[in-house]
């Protein structure tokens with residue numbers, strides 16, 4: 019063979035060989051690339067599946083969230099309505115079909131355990147006929163220990179979770195005629211507790227955690243409102259009782275007041291007529307004594323004269339007492355007209371000082387008067403107010419030993435003038451001070467055995483001051499002296 023041809027053939031084979039090698043290599047590379055591509059495709063498929071799964075879960079979560087949001091909205095509306103109710107029965111009436119259906123339950127029931135009757139009573143029923151509801155109530159009461167146990171432990175039962183016990187899930191379904199359900203205790207602080215049941219026959223619906231949360235929120239709200247309603251009822255009842263008591267007491271008091279007024283009037287009338295009756299013969303006695311003393315029936319022996327003078331003196335005292343009594347009863351019954359006029363207080367105290375000047379001198383008593391600038395004028399009945407001063411200063415004089423001091427001072431408090439009659443006398447024991455203005459009251463002490471009196475002066479003074487719309491009181495310390503204070507209208 020021609021070496022050239024041979025060389026040529028060799029060259030061709032070499033080229034073919036190289037090209038084959040290259041193709042094999044290329045095929046290998048392509049196979050690898052296909053394998054890698056397949057792998058990526060598988061991965062992508064996995065990821066697509068994952069995305070689909072996540073999407074489904076997201077959708078489900080979204081659905082659940084939507085349900086929760088709408089459920090919460092319904093609950094909020096329902097809670098608002100329930101919480102404004104203050105009557106036990108009305109609370110349950112607020113739970114209506116619309117609310118419950120929006121929450122996804124076409125059937126619901128509410129029971130309260132009545133301790134006195136020892137049974138569960140039906141408070142509301144939705145989605146059941148009367149007959150069905152009555153049967154469920156009977157079934158619940160037949161298993162009352164179980165349901166009381168739920169209340170006691172505060173445990174919720176649902177078709178998703180029925181604890182081990184006497185009642186199975188199918189028994190519940192049978193009892194309540196539903197596929198899915200929740201039973202939640204209604205817990206109140208005081209009084210009867212209860213149960214709330216919700217359920218559905220819907221095959222697709224299953225009880226979620228969210229549903230259980232809603233129903234327990236609702237049960238809580240009912241429990242709290244029951245507490246509020248009971249508290250309100252209790253408060254309302256005690257207020258009613260209190261009102262009845264107050265009314266009764268007011269009636270009794272006004273009856274008693276009427277009685278007291280009647281007695282007081284009878285007493286005043288009695289004192290008034292007795293005083294009149296006494297005054298007439300007294301005047302005669304005094305008159306006869308005066309005739310005899312004036313020797314109009316011939317001169318009398320000294321002994322008889324002195325007795326007659328005693329009769330005269332005692333008659334004077336009696337007339338004085340009868341007059342005081344008459345005045346007290348007349349002022350008390352409003353028969354004395356108080357004629358208020360503008361009076362000068364310094365002029366009155368000066369007159370009083372003059373009136374008692376002899377007695378002050380005899381007992382060497384220092385009498386002073388100090389009337390503030392802004393209370394020189396008062397509005398009072400001259401005659402009556404002078405009697406007040408005469409009585410108070412007269413008493414101060416009676417109950418202040420030799421060399422003592424008596425003063426009248428006046429100061430202003432708002433529209434009133436306060437007048438103080440102060441002495442440095444024997445004083446009044448504390449336990450006697452509250453009785454000092456009562457009729458015939460005299461302190462039981464040795465001074466009063468020596469000093470004469472009727473115990474009517476301060477009663478008269480009090481009535482006169484009160485008839486002027488003023489007040490009177492005393493402050494005293496035995497051994498140090500007394501201050502009688504009273505108020506009158508400033509002019």
Ligand code: ADP
Pocket residue numbers: 409413414417441443444445446454459460461462466470471472473474475476477500
């Ligand atoms: P009487 O002076 O006629 O006894 P009063 O009603 O004026 O009646 O006084 C009642 C009693 O109050 C007096 O008996 C006396 O015990 C007591 N009393 C009144 N004023 C004073 C006084 N200034 N100091 C001490 N005791 C007084």
